[in-house]
Amino acid sequence: MRELGRRLAAVLRGGDLLVLSGGLGAGKTTFTQGLGVGLGVRGAVTSPTFVIARVHPSLADGPALVHVDAYRLGGADVAAEVDDLDLDASLDESVTVVEWGEGKVEDLAEERLQILIARAEGQDVAEGDDVRVVTLRGIGERWAGVDFGAALAEDNV
Secondary structure, three states, rough: OOOHHHHHHHHOOOOOOEEEOOOOOOOHHHHHHHHHHOOOEEEOOOOOOOOOEEOOOEOOOOOEEEEEOOOOOOOHHHHHOOOOOOOOHHOOOOOOEEEEEOOOOHHOOOOOOEEEEOOOOOOOOOOOOOOOEEEEEEEEEEHHOHOOOOHOOEEEE
């Protein structure tokens, strides 16, 4: 997952919103750690579960990484909780990754990349294997011409 995130960073730019979905332990934070490496940002990318959001500035000329964990959001007014995070203040210039964001942050941007991460199951998966199935779904014109194949070509995903 880390390597996949590192490679996918090559197609990202400031203003991109990534919405990550998947169960506990699916690899959302590990994926985001790889994005951080690929984007060349400062600081260790760790789960922002208790602080909700962390900003990792770029060490080069690239975009900052805003890493959000929306797991604990879900009160009576999720939209207000998301608004309180003030994510739209940096959305245009940063790569914003929201774990557990499905159904919570879609109003932030009409164009976004939804990433579903699931543990593989079935007869083709040997016991003890740590195989994931990753589904990328680009929404909006921004993603219409993006060639994910080039970024993912060397992975066994």
